[in-house]
Amino acid sequence: MSVLSLDPILSRRAEVQRIAEGSLRRRQRRSRIALALCVACILVALVPLVAVVAYTVERGAQSWSVDFFAHLPTPAGISGGGIWNSIVGSLIIDAIAAAAAVPLGFLIGLFLAQADGRIAGGIRFAADVLSGVPSITVGIFAYGVLVTTLHHFSAIAGSFGIGLIMLPVIIRSSETAIRTVPVDLSEAALSLGAKNATIARRVVLPAALPGLVTGMLLAVARGAGESAPLLFTAIGSQYLTLSPFQPMAAMPLTIYLDGIQAFSDLQRVAWGTGLLLVVIVLLLSITSRLVTSRLGRTRR
Amino acid sequence: MLAGAGLVFVALLVGFVVDLVVQARPAFAHFGVGFITGTQWNPVTGHYGALPFIVGTLETTLIAMVLAIPIGLGAALALSHLLPPRTRVVLGGAVELLAAIPSVVYGLWGLLVLAPFTRSVIEPAVAFVFGHAGPGSGAEIGIGLLLAGLILAIMVLPTMVAISRDVLAAVPADQVEGALALGATRGQVLWRVVVPHARAGLLGAVTLATGRALGETIAVTMVIGNTPAFAHSLFDTGATMSSIIANQFTEATEPFHLASLIAIAVLLLVVTALVNVAARLLVRSVGRSRAAIALA
Numbered sequence: 001m002s003v004l005s006l007d008p009i010l011s012r013r014a015e016v017q018r019i020a021e022g023s024l025r026r027r028q029r030r031s032r033i034a035l036a037l038c039v040a041c042i043l044v045a046l047v048p049l050v051a052v053v054a055y056t057v058e059r060g061a062q063s064w065s066v067d068f069f070a071h072l073p074t075p076a077g078i079s080g081g082g083i084w085n086s087i088v089g090s091l092i093i094d095a096i097a098a099a100a101a102v103p104l105g106f107l108i109g110l111f112l113a114q115a116d117g118r119i120a121g122g123i124r125f126a127a128d129v130l131s132g133v134p135s136i137t138v139g140i141f142a143y144g145v146l147v148t149t150l151h152h153f154s155a156i157a158g159s160f161g162i163g164l165i166m167l168p169v170i171i172r173s174s175e176t177a178i179r180t181v182p183v184d185l186s187e188a189a190l191s192l193g194a195k196n197a198t199i200a201r202r203v204v205l206p207a208a209l210p211g212l213v214t215g216m217l218l219a220v221a222r223g224a225g226e227s228a229p230l231l232f233t234a235i236g237s238q239y240l241t242l243s244p245f246q247p248m249a250a251m252p253l254t255i256y257l258d259g260i261q262a263f264s265d266l267q268r269v270a271w272g273t274g275l276l277l278v279v280i281v282l283l284l285s286i287t288s289r290l291v292t293s294r295l296g297r298t299r300r
Numbered sequence: 301m302l303a304g305a306g307l308v309f310v311a312l313l314v315g316f317v318v319d320l321v322v323q324a325r326p327a328f329a330h331f332g333v334g335f336i337t338g339t340q341w342n343p344v345t346g347h348y349g350a351l352p353f354i355v356g357t358l359e360t361t362l363i364a365m366v367l368a369i370p371i372g373l374g375a376a377l378a379l380s381h382l383l384p385p386r387t388r389v390v391l392g393g394a395v396e397l398l399a400a401i402p403s404v405v406y407g408l409w410g411l412l413v414l415a416p417f418t419r420s421v422i423e424p425a426v427a428f429v430f431g432h433a434g435p436g437s438g439a440e441i442g443i444g445l446l447l448a449g450l451i452l453a454i455m456v457l458p459t460m461v462a463i464s465r466d467v468l469a470a471v472p473a474d475q476v477e478g479a480l481a482l483g484a485t486r487g488q489v490l491w492r493v494v495v496p497h498a499r500a501g502l503l504g505a506v507t508l509a510t511g512r513a514l515g516e517t518i519a520v521t522m523v524i525g526n527t528p529a530f531a532h533s534l535f536d537t538g539a540t541m542s543s544i545i546a547n548q549f550t551e552a553t554e555p556f557h558l559a560s561l562i563a564i565a566v567l568l569l570v571v572t573a574l575v576n577v578a579a580r581l582l583v584r585s586v587g588r589s590r591a592a593i594a595l596a
Contacts, residue, residue: 024483031487038382038490041374042391045461048454049398052409059412107305114302123306125580126313132508132576134515136542137320137565140549144319144562164312171309225402228517228542232549252404256518259408267412274405285400289393 053278060275063268073238073249079265083273085240089155089248093234094224096159096244101166101223102216108167109174109215124175131168138164139229146233153235155248161229166219173215177208214288221284225277227252251277317569324563326556335563341528341544343552348560350541350567352530356445357540357568359531360520361513363449364456369506371453372460377490379461380468381476392465399458407519410451415442415523418450423535438533446534448524448543452516456509463508463583467501468494504582511575515568517542541568 071082138161146157181204189199236253251273259270338349419442430436471494479493525537526547541564552558
């Protein structure tokens with residue numbers, strides 16, 4: 001002890017070790033608090049998100065019945081209304097939207113995958129920006145193009161709006177899917193004497209197919225849940241309409257229009273429709289995920 | 301043919317902007333800059349000023365981001381660096397799936413479940429904190445500015461978390477290992493190495509989430525109360541740029557009313573496009589995030 005205190009180097013070392021140990025303890029305590037806070041954050045984030053799903057399942061399942069899916073809506077105050085017209089309406093509106101947006105988006109994606117110029121860059125950027133544009137403004141565009149010109153609300157105007165929402169998703173995913181096809185495959189086909197068109201059809205397309213399907217599913221999931229573009233285009237209907245040139249009901253519209261009413265019957269309809277919509281959207285998302293992971297496995 | 305598809309796309313976008321501007325022109329031509337600074341919105345007297353809705357949009361977005369940024373960052377750190385790998389995959393997948401839930405469902409839940417809870421629990425607590433004055437004054441009715449902000453926070457969280465997680469996970473492992481080798485604790489590594497390294501991408505995630513909050517329509521319309529005037533406290537009802545359009549568009553029979561609503565849409569389009577361009581540039585600068593593509 002006395003030797004230690006006399007030796008300046010040894011005493012200095014003991015001093016440093018003492019400070020370091022104290023600092024380490026303090027730093028570790030702080031670190032543990034910080035890490036616990038981060039884990040707490042993920043719990044705080046998940047609680048409301050899980051609650052949304054849980055409530056929708058709980059409330060929605062109560063209103064599900066065969067009649068609920070097979071019947072038409074009843075006037076407010078009379079119970080027993082169904083959403084058959086909304087289901088059919090959503091199918092028609094989204095099918096028309098997808099029929100237009102999928103081929104167009106695929107062609108634009110193909111164009112972007114092959115071109116690297118300034119124009120392609122501009123289109124790519126525009127697609128990114130379009131995907132962030134508020135859906136209500138898309139609805140106004142659809143209103144201006146198809147409602148003011150045809151002088152009445154119609155499902156086709158809704159399809160136009162929904163298609164515009166789907167388009168950037170399809171463009172992005174098509175480009176990515178085509179770009180990730182290994183160049184070796186095309187080169188091998190080229191060395192065997194295949195023409196460009198043959199390579200595109202027989203080599204690139206099959207290899208990119210899972211990615212293309214993924215994008216399509218994601219786009220439909222996105223479009224099917226949108227309500228803002230339908231507010232003043234398809235506008236909703238109490239009746240079963242099949243003509244795309246007539247006003248038409250759709251599931252997101254039904255949730256909105258019935259959900260804000262003070263009648264508990266209509267709120268029940270809104271919950272039931274909400275559950276159906278959530279189930280459809282989640283099934284589409286999960287399927288797209290499975291397709292992607294299968295693609296990943298075959299690559300490796 | 302491919303270039304033709306590109307042309308169609310460009311034509312669609314140009315048509316989009318031109319159509320909105322043309323439809324909105326009567327309002328801009330008549331009111332000029334006064335449209336943006338005007339505080340009166342009264343279809344009966346024919347006064348249309350958008351300031352209450354611009355302010356309402358900023359207020360709800362601010363509430364949402366104040367809540368979503370810290371929680372989202374913490375959650376993303378946990379998902380990228382702290383939790384065991386299997387938990388990361390499960391929770392990360394769950395968050396991404398929740399991002400796919402339609403906003404109208406969030407709106408329904410907000411109106412029928414969160415609004416009563418806000419009235420009985422959250423608003424009294426907030427009122428107590430502010431001493432029942434200023435932002436914490438007024439009748440506690442559930443729907444209003446605060447609820448709209450809360451719902452927006454919940455809705456942007458999945459986007460925030462998924463993109464931040466990808467950005468944080470992309471921080472090179474040798475940076476982390478280097479800091480650990482120098483004796484830094486895990487908390488220090490996260491705060492001093494991982495977060496600074498990923499800051500451009502994190503800012504991009506925040507900006508992208510802000511863009512979503514600014515433009516979100518249907519959920520906000522369902523919970524904000526739709527009063528076309530300034531909200532005087534957190535509990536007061538109000539309106540945002542998108543909610544006033546959704547709420548009044550179909551009942552706007554007077555041409556100026558319609559043009560004014562579309563003029564608000566033009567303003568909204570300009571603001572969100574600028575925010576999105578900024579976000580894309582920031583996220584792109586750190587390489588393309590998988591979630592950014594999936595969620596965008």
